[in-house]
Amino acid sequence: MSDTALRTSVTTLPAEFVLPDAATTAETILAEALTYCAQRLGVAGPEAALALVRQGAGKACSHYEFGLVRSLSEHLAALDDEVRAVYQFDDDATPEDTIFGAAAGAAIHLIVWARRKTNALDALVDALDRSLARRTVGPQQPRLLDVQVVDDAEVSARVGYAALLTSLHHPALPIWRR
Amino acid sequence: MHTPLTETLPRFQVGLPAAEPTRQDLWDTAVGLLDAVAERLRLDPGIHAILRQPERELTVAIPVVMDDGGIRVFTGHRVQHSSARGPCKGGIRYHPDVTLNEVKGLAAMMTWKCAVVGIPYGGAKGGVACDPAEFSQNELARLTRRYTAMIMPILGPRRDIPAPDVNTNPQIMAWIADTASMLEGAAMPEIVTGKPLNVGGSKGRKEATGRGVAIVTAELLKRHSRRLDETTVAVQGYGNVGEAAAAILHDMGCRIVAVSDVSGGLCNPHGLDLADINRHVAAHPKRLLAGYQAAGVERLSNQELLECQADVLIPAALEHQIRQDNADRIRARFIVEGANGPTTQEADAILEERGVIVAPDILANAGGVAVSYLEWVQDLQSFFWEEAEVNRQLTAIMQHSFREVWDFSQTQGVSLRLGASMLAVDKVAETIQARGIWP
Secondary structure, eight states, X not given: OOHHHHHHHTTTSOTTOOXXXXXXXXXXXXXXXXXXXXXXXXXXXXXXXXXXXXXXXXXXXHHHHHHHHHHHHHHHHHHOTTEEEEEEOOOXXXXXXXHHTOOTTOOEEEEEEESSOOHHHHHHHHHHHXXXXXXXXXXXXXXXXXXEEEOHHHHHHTOGGGGGGGOSSSOOEEEEEO | OOOOOOSOOOOSOOOOOTTSOOXXXXXXXXXXXXXXXXXXXXXXXXXXXXXXXXXXXXXXXXXXXXXXXXXXXXXXXXXXXXXXXXXXXXXXXEETTOOHHHHHHHHHHHHHHHHHHTOSOEEEEEEEESOGGGOOHHHHHHHHHHHHHHHGGGOBTTTEEEEEOTTXXXXXXXXXXXXXXXXXXXXXXXGOSSOXXXXXXXXXXXXXXXXXXXXXXHXXXXXXXXXXXXXXXXXXXXXXXXXXXXXXXXXXXXXXXXXXXXXXXXEOTTOOOHHHHHHHXXXXXTSSSTTOOOTTOEEEOHHHHHTSSOSEEEEOSOSSOBOTTTGGGOOOSEEEOOSSSOBOHHHHHHHHHHTOEEEOHHHHTTHHHHHHHHHHHHHHHTOOOOHHHHHHHHHHHHHHHHXXXXXXXXXXXXXXXXXXXXXXXXXHHHHHHHHOOOO
């Protein structure tokens, strides 16, 4: 689905919701991620970082991923007031098995804690995910997002992915909090 | 048949719902459940008092030079709950919310887990309050090396052997081994487990937890005179553990009728083609089940998977999946807990009343710590086994520990979960009594 089609598909959302230009936002997120990556690596700038990410350099990919997640979280929160916090989590039964079973190119798993679940937030996440995926920097880094939205009721009851926010065995990593 | 458990007894598996423990009160909860088991076992008061406190707690302030030249100081802990049965064993976690009480509680849980699975270890845990995602590799290495040096007085292959946990990995274990080796002036790979293969790691670790889940499932079915080739299995969570468990049970003859991951699930009452599914996952840009299509395969949600028609349900994803509100809709006769704490305390009572047999996580997902033990054994003898030998030893350990838990639970007339907890405390207490109190 194109970004234009996406914009069309969400015209039924609440009137106060204005869908951002996903393509532009995704470009901004990627640029911020690469700038962060360059700063952490101490290389000349985003283009130098991009080259390292495209080569699949471990440190570069790691910083790029964190930069991507952090920037995405900030943009999500800026675009939707319902967002309380964003966490990153590992997807496996035990923390040890996450690392032993890590597959290159696996999705980046995020939990977005919102006051309430809305179609608007779902549409925003979906649009950003698609735009980011389309602009993924190269075949060596085909990472995309797996975003689980949880609401206050789920966090309070510790059900589903919300349980990971206060998990003893496998706590999600807080990335951004309002 | 088990006698229904009429009293509410705290569990060793934490990660419980809102009214139950949070990270802050984990130690209080650990003590509470020990008290409850001790009362049931009529534990000697002196032994009980010993186990109500960690043997040793060490808190360190870890200075790290960051890449920008600034210095930051992080708080780290290492807690040894009990060394009665052998050197202490337990992971090291890096997370912003790490607290001493959390580490103490997790150390106690490692004591019980090692005892249940019958490996000669006590329990320990370590943690550093930090946000590892923000660190460069160099900063992470410096933090790890300094933390290792600061807790080194209580570490050692015969004292305390760390392992990976939340946000730590084989690379970090390699740095720990290297730091210890440099400080001692001698190779010490056996001071830590979960290392990469070329630093003294063990073959077979990747599938170990899933293999353990499969072995426990097979043993459970055997005790109920169920043929593997007539058994259907549903697996929630198609990560490392779930995928390995499904593959091994399939090889044993079981029919895998449903699997799921974060993107939802697949179901075919006639059996899923796991090889075909694995090819799809490998080719999927997100490494997910999403988009898989095959004749006879229907999509279902994770919730629907829990309630699907299967003889065995293996929750191998998240905690709190089987709760009070869905426990009465679980159709499986057997549940084997691949994940930590997938069943809440309320749900556990409902399942027990309905006659659903639950193999608890403390036993079912102990394959990982069992192969950690085998890695340590190989490091100590400087002789490394082929994967087949590791798997053979793991099978023996899991079968033996299942048999012990089963027999103990039958004798006591309690569930496998309660039996495993009681057996663990009983084993540690017996060892303390046999060794005596020095001097």
